[in-house]
Amino acid sequence: MAARSYGQYCGVVRALELVGERWALLIVRDLLVGPRRYSDLKSGLSRIPTNILSDRLKDLQAAGLVHRVPVARCGLVYELTPYGRELEDVILALGRWGFKAMTGPREGEEVTADSLTMALRTAFDPAASRRVPATVFTLHVGDVTLVARSDAGRLDVVAPSRGPVPVATPMGDGDRLEFAAAPGIRDLIAGTVTPADAVASGAAEVLDGDVRLLERFAALFHLDAAVAA
Structure with a gap:
């Protein structure tokens, strides 16, 4: 599913091929909070083009990180699979690391x-x-x-x-x-x-x-x- 290949046999490379495309980790971040409809994800990531959001969701589903499930009164929502939820510690650690470079909002x-x-x-x-x-x-x-x-x-x-x-x-x-x-x-x-x-x-x-x-x-x-x- 990766849009690019780095030509190396390495776990970091495989991770980047799965979630290294722009917006992918932010979609995972929002899904770590809870299941989301497509419209919820688009609203929460206001600058993501709709075609990119659709592509990233398809990629994440193909990689086994996200699936769609029916929820009463909501219809189909996107939800992380157990494999996808394993990214939680990665996201939290990345957030702690990135926090050091933050100042006020740009x-x-x-x-x-x-x-x-x-x-x-x-x-x-x-x-x-x-x-x-x-x-x-x-x-x-x-x-x-x-x-x-x-x-x-x-x-x-x-x-x-x-x-x-x-x-x-x-x-x-x-x-x-x-x-x-x-x-x-x-x-x-x-x-x-x-x-x-x-x-x-x-x-x-x-x-x-x-x-x-x-x-x-x-x-x-x-x-x-x-x-x-």
Whole structure:
């Protein structure tokens, strides 16, 4: 199925032949959040041409990474196969590595529900979660709203506005905090900005709940900051 051959007998080469084409890994990233209809994938990857999205989905299906399954009230959706889900650790590791090269958003760059969900999963520290009580965070970044529940080393994230495609929903009791943040939330996650400074600068605004829970949020996530020059 590969559009190109690198002419080498190597596992890295085979991986690139399967998911190295442009947009392929971002489709996998979004499907790691949950099953998606074609329209969901197109909406989440607004710059992908429709013919490229169709081609990539066909390639991923031919490689055994994605299949189509019927879902009540949704029709057919795209879903990762068990083989495709094995890419989760790869995607999370790649996200942690790429985070070091990130600064603020460049002009025209957007934050989507799926990209922010995977960013939280990338940065989540299960050990830190086990040290604090269960907490439910409602996070607003631009037009994106997520609800994330941390409890005993586990993180569940859902976008309430997501359509009828089923996703895991955070349930249960816990302390609650609702806050809004700019895309610069990466600095809070990296620890380069304290919660107090984020609130003082307007980069974060507590909408409901104890402001001290913003410190708990920051403690639950960790990513290395920028690459040294």
